[in-house]
């Protein structure tokens with residue numbers, strides 16, 4: 001569903017540890033077709049989920065500085081792990097309130113699960129965070145949460161080939177644990193996982209419901225863009241908005257992945273940041 005498209009072209013900065021945040025970028029593009037999208041894939045420093053919080057926070061601040069330097073008017077942290085580690089620091093550095101984060105969809109899971117037994121697939125960094133603990137305390141005290149730290153899965157997806165044996169093997173290992181625990185709902189708590197949702201669904205069984213919050217994040221972004229309103233209207237406007245993508249990793253891998261998964265025009269550049 002596309003919300004009423006603003007008549008101006010807001011510049012929206014989006015980043016992730018790598019390719020995963022493209023699942024969020026795709027939803028933002030659907031909601032805001034006129035927006036100019038700036039995306040950083042920090043693939044040269046992924047996976048964030050297996051790094052320390054200070055490292056992820058420092059990377060997030062450096063990327064935000066770059067995106068605001070490129071004229072971003074709003075920032076989307078398209079990464080659960082970076083949101084957990086760095087949202088507070090980013091909001092301190094850029095206190096205008098125009099920062100959207102991503103967190104595992106425990107709230108929709110609480111509404112949709114019939115048995116109350118809910119699996120959460122996410123990185124180790126997300127699951128051990130204080131932010132996740134508070135989220136669970138707020139929305140999931142009545143749920144039986146089964147946390148699955150999916151070590152190695154985001155890194156396997158980073159290679160760019162979502163049907164590769166290494167990816168399927170990681171999916172099977174993590175899903176086997178959740179299957180054994182009889183969950184009826186699985187939260188995709190990492191933005192890389194929507195790209196392997198077909199494998200996760202096959203491994204869990206058709207009756208298990210998967211929760212992806214990309215569209216909800218895009219709707220939140222659209223509502224902040226709406227609030228930018230007149231101020232953004234003074235900014236530059238383009239007729240054919242392009243998404244500009246940078247990577248700290250391999251440009252060819254990013255390009256190949258985008259060609260498979262996104263259907264709008266993008267440019268690709270290396271960024272040494």
Ligand code: DGL
Nearest residue numbers: 017047048049080081191
């Ligand atoms: N895509 C990221 C997330 O949503 C993290 C993947 C990683 O780099 O570990 O958590």
